[in-house]
Amino acid sequence: MMLNGAEDEEKWLAEGIAGIQHNAFYMHRALDSNNLREALKYSAQMLSELRTSKLSPHKYYDLYMRAFDELRKLEIFFKDEGKHGVSVVDLYELVQHAGNILPRLYLLCTVGSVYIKSKEAPAKEVLKDLVEMCRGVQHPLRGLFLRSYLAQVSRDKLPDIGSEYEGDADTVMDAVEFVLQNFTEMNKLWVRMQHQGPGRLREKREKERNELRDLVGKNLHVLSQIEGVDLEMYKETVLPRVLEQVVNCKDDLSQYYLMDCIIQVFPDEYHLQTLETLLGACPQLQPTVDIKTVLSRLMDRLSNYAASSADVLPEFLQVEAFAKLSNAIGKVIEAQVDMPAVGAITLYVSLLTFTLRVHPDRLDYVDLVLGACVKKLSSIPKLDDSRATKQVVALLSAPLEKYNDIVTALTLSNYPRVMDHLDNGTNKVMAMVIIQSIMKNNTCISTVDKVEVLFELIKGLIKDTDGADVDELDEEDFKDEQNAVARLIHMLYNNEPEEMLKIICTVRKHTMAGGPKRLPFTVPSLVFSALRLIRQLQGQEGDIVGEEVPATPKKIFQLLNQIIEDLSNVPSPELALRLSLQCAEAANDCDLEHVAYEFFTQAFVLYEEEIADSKAQVTAIHLIIGTLQRMNVFGVENRDTLTHKATGYSARLLKKPDQCRAVYACSHLFWVDDQDGIKDGERVLLCLKRALRIANAAQQMANVARGSSGPVTLFVEILNKYLYFFEKGNQQITGAAIQGLIELINTEKQNDSATPDSASDAFLASTMRYIQFQRQKGGIMGEKFESIKL
C-alpha cells in the first residue's frame, strides 16, 4: 500500500478536483440564474470534497486553492442582495443549516466576510463568532486550512486603526484578539498533527508539518501588519500572548519556527524594548529546540539594527541589551542540560558577535562572554566534537578580526583560558591564527606582560603538550608553525632597551622549553632579536650612564652565550656555530675583544667536538674564516691563536680540494684590505704556496686513482688568489710567480692524461682575459700587470 501511496494520492486528488469542478459548474449555473438555494446546495457539495483525509498537505493545498477560487465567486454573489433577495443577516443563518460542518464553516466564513463589509453588525461580533465556530473542526489539516481561509478573508476587514471597520464598538484590540485566537488555535492544531497516526511515519509527518508552518506564521505576519499594534500593545498583549502559546505548546518544531517568526516579523525596535520578555521565554522552550539559531538570529538582527544608525545605540544601553542577552544565554544553557557543547558555544559566538558590533568599546563585555564560555567548557570534558571546536575557534577569532590587533585580545584575561579547552591540534591552529593576525597587521607587542600572555596563548606551538602524540605531527606543518613562531619573535619589540631585554628574557624562557625540534627554528630569531638590541645600544652608547644600567651589551652577550650553548646541547652544532660567529661579529662591533674571543672559542669547540660531517666541516671552516677575517678587535696574540687554529683546521679537512680551498681562503686572514688592517704578505704567500702544494697532491692522487688527472680548476682558483693579492699590492706576490703558475696550468692542461673540462677552461680563459684587460688599462695597474709575461 505504501508503495502505491503517491500514485493513489494523485488519483484521489484528481477525483477531488473533478468533484469540485463538477459542483462548481452547477453552482455557476445557479449563480447565473440567481438561485440561492441551488447555489448553497452545490457550493456545500463542492466544499465537501475538502472533507477528504487521504491527501498529504501538499495535495490538499492544491484542492483547497481550487475551492478557494470558487468561493470568491460565491462571495461576490452573496454581496449582491438584489440577486438573491435575502438579507445578509438571514443569509448568515441560512448557511448554517448545512449538515456537514466543514462546508458549513467555509460558507459561514464567506458570508461572514460579506456581513462585516455590510456593516450591519459590528465587525468584532462577527469575527468573534467565526473564530469561535471554527473550533468545530478539530482535524489538524482541515482545521488549519479552514482557519487559514478565515484569516485570509478577514485580513482586510479587521477593525484596525484607520480602517473603515474601526468604530466605537470595534477597536484594534478586537482585531488583535481575533488574530491571536486564530493563531493559538491554529498552532494547537499544527502541533497536534505530530501526535496523530502511527509512530513509524513520524519523519514523513514532520516534513509535511513543516510545509504547513507558514499557514500558522501568517497570523503573526497579520499581527505585525496591524497599524494599531504599537509598542505598548505589543509589549502588553501581543508578545505575552504569543509567547504563552509558544511555550505551552511544548513542541520543538513549532517553538523553533514561531520564535524565529516573531523575531523576523516584528520591528527591531520592539524586540529591543521587549528583550526581557522575549528572552525570558527561551529557557522554557523544549530542550530539543535549536535555540541557538533563534538567539543568533535575534542578535544578528539587533546588531544590524545597531549598525543601521548611531541614533539607536543609546536605546541599547538604556535597555541593557547586553546584560539581558548574556543573562538569557546563561539561563538557556542552564535549562537545557542536554544541549551539546557546540550549541552553547555557538550561542556565545553569537553573543560575542553582537557585543563586538554593538559595543566595540566594551572590552569587558568581550571578556565576560569568554569567561562565561570558560565556565561552560570547564563543566564538560575535553572537547572532542569537531563542530564545537570550530565554534571555539570562531569565538576566539572574532575579537582578533574585529580589533585587528592582538594587543586588545591580550588584555582579555579569559582568552587564554578558553584556548586551554581546545585540543592540541586546534590549539595550534588557533595559535597560528593569532600569529597570522599579528603579522598581517604588523602589530608590535611591546611589553613583557603582553609577551607573557601571548606565549601563554600560543604555548601549543612553543612546547610539547602533555600527551600529545608526536607521531601525528606533520613535518611540513611543524615547519610552518615554527617558522611562524620565529617570525613572531621579531614582532616583539620595544624601543626601550630595558624593556626589550626583559622581553628577550621572557621569550628565551618560553622558547627554551621548546625541545630539540623547535630550538633550531626559534633560537636564530631570538639571537638576532638580541643582536638588534645590542646594535641599538651600541648606537646610543654615548647616552649610557654608568654601569648600573641593566641592559648592557655585555649582559646580553652573556645571555646569548647561554642560549647558544643550549642550542648546541640540543644538539644543533652547525646552527650554534653560525650563531656564535654572528655574536662574535657583533661583539667585534662593540669592541668587546674578550667576548668575541669567547664566541670564537665556542665556535671552535663546536667545530672540533660536534661537527663530524666532512661537508659540514667545509662549510663551517669557511664561515669561521670569513668571520675571523672581518674581526678587528683582537689583539695580535688572540688573533694569532685564532688564525693559527683556523689554518690548522683548514689543512686537516678530509678531501684535498677542500683542504686546498680552505687554505687559500685562510690567506685572507693575513691580508685585510682595510686602512689599518693586517697586511702580512709573507704569510699570505705561505698559505698560497701551501694551497698550491695541496692542489698538486690532489692532482697526483687523481692520477693514481683514476689514471687521469683532475681538472685544473684548483690551480685556476689559486691563480685568482695570486692575482688578487698581486693587485692589492702584496709585495710577496710577484709577476714571475704568477707567470710560473700560468705555465704550470698550461702544462697540466697539455698533459695527455688531463681530462678536458669546459668549466675550468672557461674559468681560465676569463682569468686570462682579465689579465689582458688589466695590462691594457695602462696606468699603475697596467704597468704592474705588464710584468706578467704571457
Add this chain to the structure above:
Amino acid sequence: MNYLVGAFKPPCNIFISFADGRSRKQVPLKKENGKTVMVALFQSQENIVGEVVIEPIQGKKVEHNGVKIELLGQIELYFDRGNFYDFTSLVRELDVPGELYERKTYPFEFSTVEMPYESYNGVNVRLRYILKVTISRNYVSNIVEYQDFVVRNYTPPPSINNSIKMEVGIEDCLHIEFEYSKSKYHLKDVIIGKIYFLLVRIKLKNMELEIRRRESTGSGPNTYVETETLAKFELMDGAPVRGESIPIRLFLSPYELTPTYRNINNKFCVKYYLNLVLVDEEDRRYFKQQEITVYRLLET
C-alpha cells in the same frame, strides 16, 4: 373525500366553506393519497363559522331526512385501521327532513370550540379535525361530505427553562460535559450549547447532534414505539484533545418538528430527544440522549 355509494353519482354537490376563508391562514396538509393540499388553520377556542352549499344536480331532487354538520376531532391508529376515536364531536342540524330542488345555503357556527389537541400526522397515528356534512336519506345511503382543517395551539414561552447540563463518560476513556442552553425550544428556535472534553483517550472521528422523534401509540402491552431521526447535524470534525470545547448552534427551522405531545387522549404521545453521538475511528458510536420539550410559539 367522496364516498361513492353504488354506481350512482350523488345527486347533489356539497361545498363547505369558512366565513373568513380568504383571510385565514392556510397550511399544507398531507392527505392519505399522498397529495398535499392547503387547508385552513385554526386554534382552540376559535369560532368556526361558515356555510354549506348544497347544489342538486340539474333536474334532480334530493329527498332527505335532515341535513347536519358535525365537527369531529379524531384519532386514527394505523394498526387499528378503520377505528376512529372521536374525542370531539359537535353537531349542528342544518335542515329538517324534506326535499331539495335547488341550490341552498346553510350557514353554520361552532363557537369557542375546544380543540385541545393539534393535528398530527405521524408514523402510526393520525390526529385530524374535520367538518362532516351528512344528508340523511331513507333506503339509500346518506350523502356525506368532509372538510379537513388543521388545528395548532400556541404556548407562551415557558417561565422556567433550565439548561441541560451533564457530565458523561466511559471510565478512563472519554469524559465529556455538554450543555444545551435550554430544555424547552420553540419550533424556530436555535439550540446553543457546547461540549467540553474532559478526557479523550479514544480516537474520535466526528461528533454529531441528532434530533429524534419518539412516537408511542397505544397503551399497555399494545404499545408501539416508533423513533425517527429528523436531523443529523455534524458538530465536530476530527479528534479533539483534552480541554477542547466545541460549540453547538443548531437552527431548528429547517426541520419539520411538531410540539411535544405528552399524552393525547391516552392514545399516543410524541417526544423529542437530542442525541449526541460521538463516532470513533472504528465507527463505534457513543451517544447520550436527552429529552427536550418542543413547543409552538405564536408567530408574530
